[in-house]
Amino acid sequence: MPSSPLRGTIRVPGDKSISHRALMLGALAVGETRASGLLEGEDVLATAAAMRACGARIEKQGDTWSIHGVGVGALLQPEGALDMGNSGTSTRLLMGLFASHAITAVLTGDASLTKRPMGRVIEPLSQMGASFTASPGGRLPLTVEGLCPAVPIEYRLPVASAQVKSALLLAGLNTPGITTVIEPVPTRDHSERMLRGFGAQIDVEEIGGERIIRLHGEAELSPRAIEVPGDPSSAAFFLVAASLVEGSDLTIENVGLNPTRAGLVGVLRQMGADITEENPRTVGGEPVADLRVRHAPLSGIDVDPALAPSMIDEFPILFVAAALAEGTTRTSGLEELRVKESDRLSAMAAALAAAGARVEESANGLVVAGTAGEPLAGTEPAAAVATHLDHRIAMSMAVAGLASRAGVEVDDTRPIATSFPAFTDLLARATGTADAR
Numbered sequence: 001m002p003s004s005p006l007r008g009t010i011r012v013p014g015d016k017s018i019s020h021r022a023l024m025l026g027a028l029a030v031g032e033t034r035a036s037g038l039l040e041g042e043d044v045l046a047t048a049a050a051m052r053a054c055g056a057r058i059e060k061q062g063d064t065w066s067i068h069g070v071g072v073g074a075l076l077q078p079e080g081a082l083d084m085g086n087s088g089t090s091t092r093l094l095m096g097l098f099a100s101h102a103i104t105a106v107l108t109g110d111a112s113l114t115k116r117p118m119g120r121v122i123e124p125l126s127q128m129g130a131s132f133t134a135s136p137g138g139r140l141p142l143t144v145e146g147l148c149p150a151v152p153i154e155y156r157l158p159v160a161s162a163q164v165k166s167a168l169l170l171a172g173l174n175t176p177g178i179t180t181v182i183e184p185v186p187t188r189d190h191s192e193r194m195l196r197g198f199g200a201q202i203d204v205e206e207i208g209g210e211r212i213i214r215l216h217g218e219a220e221l222s223p224r225a226i227e228v229p230g231d232p233s234s235a236a237f238f239l240v241a242a243s244l245v246e247g248s249d250l251t252i253e254n255v256g257l258n259p260t261r262a263g264l265v266g267v268l269r270q271m272g273a274d275i276t277e278e279n280p281r282t283v284g285g286e287p288v289a290d291l292r293v294r295h296a297p298l299s300g301i302d303v304d305p306a307l308a309p310s311m312i313d314e315f316p317i318l319f320v321a322a323a324l325a326e327g328t329t330r331t332s333g334l335e336e337l338r339v340k341e342s343d344r345l346s347a348m349a350a351a352l353a354a355a356g357a358r359v360e361e362s363a364n365g366l367v368v369a370g371t372a373g374e375p376l377a378g379t380e381p382a383a384a385v386a387t388h389l390d391h392r393i394a395m396s397m398a399v400a401g402l403a404s405r406a407g408v409e410v411d412d413t414r415p416i417a418t419s420f421p422a423f424t425d426l427l428a429r430a431t432g433t434a435d436a437r
């Protein structure tokens with residue numbers, strides 16, 4: 001039966017993208033960086049383990065993480081293979097970091113990560129002088145042999161990817177001269193903000209919608225205190241859940257609202273969602289607010305493909321919102337979703353169809369015909385949804401289950417711990433079912 005309303009005030013854990021970057025830049029600054037609000041999900045812990053293997057001292061002290069860095073250029077040769085688990089961000093950013101250091105590293109990962117394309121970073125990092133031996137198709141496991149000094153390049157991103165951009169900027173830190181990345185379409189800019197915060201010289205010029213990012217190499221980074229804001233990609237599940245379930249009135253505190261990340265909030269509002277921003281402020285160099293979301297009927301829309309980079313990880317949960325909206329939601333320009341932890345277009349099309357939604361999959365998007373608020377009517381008992389080692393599919397379908405007659409059964413909830421270990425508990429708390437479990 002459909003869920004009880006989501007009410008009260010919650011906090012989601014720290015931003016995953018910012019947490020990875022805090023550990024990496026902290027490990028490159030000489031002295032102690034202290035980070036609070038760091039996400040303690042498996043992906044971020046994989047980054048922490050890799051930085052420790054390269055000589056950084058990283059430990060948790062109470063609620064704060066202490067990172068003693070080794071300095072740009074001074075990463076140590078890691079012993080043994082580095083297991084990146086499920087984390088594309090750890091893998092691609094570290095490939096960049098290693099590319100300009102005099103070290104050789106072996107990177108591996110789980111059954112999802114070893115299917116994901118690494119050619120997009122291998123190609124430009126090879127231009128900088130690094131050597132790679134990858135598995136067929138440019139995949140993990142792979143070996144990266146850095147070159148020091150590396151060669152600075154100017155590179156125009158062929159795909160809108162913050163991971164590729166960040167890999168190049170991190171490689172540029174230990175490279176003489178200026179490394180230039182041209183972004184035809186802006187992507188999340190946490191790396192640029194944090195590099196500046198650590199004292200790197202980085203200039204960003206905007207010309208005709210393109211961003212030209214220039215990083216001055218052989219940088220010296222100064223340690224600093226970092227407060228990691230709440231992850232908008234985690235808040236997304238609660239924004240949609242509270243929008244869908246009648247009677248909901250939920251406040252999510254301390255949510256990062258960097259414009260390069262906050263696309264979903266605007267799209268949900270366009271669909272009719274009732275989301276207000278309270279107490280806007282800056283946390284750790286990033287815009288943050290408390291979001292109050294109340295149930296509201298949603299209408300289907302055509303989602304502007306230009307918004308895709310600003311909500312790239314939020315499409316699985318947007319598809320759930322669309323499945324319960326009145327009318328049709330059309331999305332396009334989403335081919336990148338096919339190379340995430342799973343093929344998120346086909347995984348969500350299959351999962352929503354199994355839950356009773358009407359979905360059509362195209363080459364680069366989904367078209368979802370909504371129920372106008374009527375709970376999804378899948379088969380009983382609920383068919384188990386295949387999550388393909390993808391945390392966002394698991395959490396999105398858990399939310400779909402709140403608005404479903406038969407409920408939704410997720411085949412594997414373990415991947416949720418990669419980005420949001422407290423998800424199930426928080427959802428139970430918000431719906432008032434915590435004690436009944």
Ligand SMILES: O=C(O)C1=C[C@@H](OP(=O)(O)O)[C@@H](O)[C@H](O)C1
Binds near residue numbers: 018164
């Ligand atoms: O830079 C980052 O922290 C991320 C960039 C995005 O990936 P792409 O760069 O592949 O788009 C996003 O999907 C991922 O969850 C985190």
Ligand SMILES: C=C(OP(=O)(O)O)C(=O)O
Binds near residue numbers: 043086087088090313
């Ligand atoms: C795509 C994601 O992460 P990553 O690329 O780091 O695995 C995600 O968290 O949705």
